[in-house]
Amino acid sequence: MKKVFASIVIFILILSVFSCTQVYAENDILDAENESQLIKIKENAAKSIEDYKQKYGSDAYGITAYILNVIRIYSIPLCFLGIAISAIYQYIIGIRKLDTQEKGLVMMVSFITILVICQVLPLAFAIIVKFGRG
Numbered sequence: 001m002k003k004v005f006a007s008i009v010i011f012i013l014i015l016s017v018f019s020c021t022q023v024y025a026e027n028d029i030l031d032a033e034n035e036s037q038l039i040k041i042k043e044n045a046a047k048s049i050e051d052y053k054q055k056y057g058s059d060a061y062g063i064t065a066y067i068l069n070v071i072r073i074y075s076i077p078l079c080f081l082g083i084a085i086s087a088i089y090q091y092i093i094g095i096r097k098l099d100t101q102e103k104g105l106v107m108m109v110s111f112i113t114i115l116v117i118c119q120v121l122p123l124a125f126a127i128i129v130k131f132g133r134g
Contacts, residue, residue: 075118
């Protein structure tokens with residue numbers, strides 16, 4: 001039960017990080033150069049979303065493919081960080097405490113599973129949408 005709860009919490013955290021994409025800043029903090037860079041980033045994101053919409057032929061499929069691609073990109077460093085932390089739990093702290101060693105192993109398996117799922121899910125989505133719709 002704890003593993004399922006931890007997996008759900010991690011999944012919600014990942015989704016919440018990606019759903020908060022708006023930048024809130026006051027105009028006096030940002031100068032003209034930073035504003036132009038933010039505008040370029042926003043235009044590139046909008047352009048890539050439009051590219052996905054055209055590629056998949058639907059707004060819903062395009063936005064879903066864009067979100068899955070962003071999750072795929074950002075899951076790599078987050079999961080490697082989680083694997084490093086779990087290795088510390090398992091191999092360094094777990095030398096003296098067996099329960100901590102087991103906790104590290106469970107965390108490592110969880111992060112590797114999340115990494116594999118986040119890397120395979122966009123591919124599976126693309127295959128199903130492209131070839132499954134007919």
